[in-house]
Amino acid sequence: MKSRPKKSPHKAAFEEIYERHSREVWALVYARWLNADVALDIMQETFLRLWKQWQEGSEIVNPRAWVLRVARNLAEDHAKSAFRRFGTQAPQTMNGVEGRDVLPLEGMAKEETFGQLRKELEQLPAADREILTLRYALDYDTDEIAEVLDINPTAVHMRLSRARQRLADRLTAQGLGAKHE
Amino acid sequence: MNNTSNLDEARPEMDDLLNDYFKNQMPKPWPAFKEPATTTQPKAETGAWSNVSARVVLAACVAALIFGYLTLGTFFPTTQAPSGVHDMQREIGHRDKPKNTTNQSDEPVPMVP
Numbered sequence: 001m002k003s004r005p006k007k008s009p010h011k012a013a014f015e016e017i018y019e020r021h022s023r024e025v026w027a028l029v030y031a032r033w034l035n036a037d038v039a040l041d042i043m044q045e046t047f048l049r050l051w052k053q054w055q056e057g058s059e060i061v062n063p064r065a066w067v068l069r070v071a072r073n074l075a076e077d078h079a080k081s082a083f084r085r086f087g088t089q090a091p092q093t094m095n096g097v098e099g100r101d102v103l104p105l106e107g108m109a110k111e112e113t114f115g116q117l118r119k120e121l122e123q124l125p126a127a128d129r130e131i132l133t134l135r136y137a138l139d140y141d142t143d144e145i146a147e148v149l150d151i152n153p154t155a156v157h158m159r160l161s162r163a164r165q166r167l168a169d170r171l172t173a174q175g176l177g178a179k180h181e
Numbered sequence: 182m183n184n185t186s187n188l189d190e191a192r193p194e195m196d197d198l199l200n201d202y203f204k205n206q207m208p209k210p211w212p213a214f215k216e217p218a219t220t221t222q223p224k225a226e227t228g229a230w231s232n233v234s235a236r237v238v239l240a241a242c243v244a245a246l247i248f249g250y251l252t253l254g255t256f257f258p259t260t261q262a263p264s265g266v267h268d269m270q271r272e273i274g275h276r277d278k279p280k281n282t283t284n285q286s287d288e289p290v291p292m293v294p
Contacts, residue, residue, distance in 0.1 A: 011216070018214040026207070036206045047214055114202050136196075137203035168195045 014054060017063050018047055024064075024148055025071045027137050031129040032075040034118055042078060046071045068148070120170050128163040131156055 025046055030039035046067050053060060060066050121129055127149075134140045134148060142160070146153040 015214060022214070023207075023211070030206065036208065040208055040212070044212070044214075048217065051214075051217065110201075110205075113198070114205065117198060117202050132199065133203060136199040137207055164195055164199075167199075171195075171198070 010054065014051060017050070017067075021064050021067055022047060023138055024134070025067050027133040028068060028130055028148075029071050029075045030137070031133040032072075032126055033078070034121060034129070038078060042071055042074045045074060116174060117167070117171065120167055123170075124163055124166065128159050131160050132163055135160060 022043055026039045026043040029042045030036060033039060049070055050060070050063065050067055121132070124132075130149060131145055134145045140148070142153045142156045145160075146156045149156070
């Protein structure tokens with residue numbers, strides 16, 4: 001029998017979960033590594049594992065919590081493997097920011113600014129980077145961030161304010177805060 | 182309602198920079214999930230069938246073995262084992278006594294004058 005072009009309810013439900021939570025997974029892994037490609041790889045691996053679990057008939061009560069937990073574990077495993085292979089950090093994390101848009105003239109200045117911002121982000125605690133990534137990559141508000149990270153909204157607000165303040169101070173000291181428009 | 186709106190108004194240039202940075206880092210377009218080419222379901226079917234067939238073959242082998250044993254048993258009924266082997270087993274570690282010696286020991290020894 002040939003495969004039917006119509007999506008099965010099983011796959012449709014899975015794609016709904018993917019569409020709803022894949023960006024959150026990417027954001028958390030990106031916050032850990034500040035590397036978009038690594039975050040994308042780990043996000044896809046996470047959902048591949050979820051798919052296999054579904055195919056095997058395993059019942060997952062809370063898929064969102066499941067994928068977030070698996071993604072965190074995979075990100076930590078990546079940290080260990082990167083340390084084993086390269087010493088401290090993977091070579092690609094030492095490079096500048098990998099821009100998605102290719103802009104020859106404006107892009108260079110922007111990439112330089114992004115590179116310095118990235119260096120400052122690396123100095124922040126991972127928990128603060130998670131909040132910043134969810135806030136600015138996904139446009140999540142405080143309550144949504146608190147729900148994803150399972151922490152108090154007040155703590156989210158405080159951490160976000162502190163991280164922004166620290167970044168603003170450092171970038172202003174380097175003359176980047178006023179330069180970027 | 183956005184709880185971070187007051188923060189956004191406090192440092193708009195900082196927000197613009199962070200927005201640009203993180204949005205720039207996100208993959209565009211966002212990749213769709215690709216179903217793996219080989220799913221586990223066909224493997225499960227193959228595995229189940231192989232398990233069943235293996236068990237059937239094993240059962241057939243055991244049945245053939247038992248049938249063969251019983252059939253051969255009817256053709257060759259149990260008989261006495263060959264005497265040579267049986268006797269040899271008995272004789273192992275056994276020493277025959279000479280008959281003359283036994284008789285002499287039972288009868289009184291004649292006195293020689």
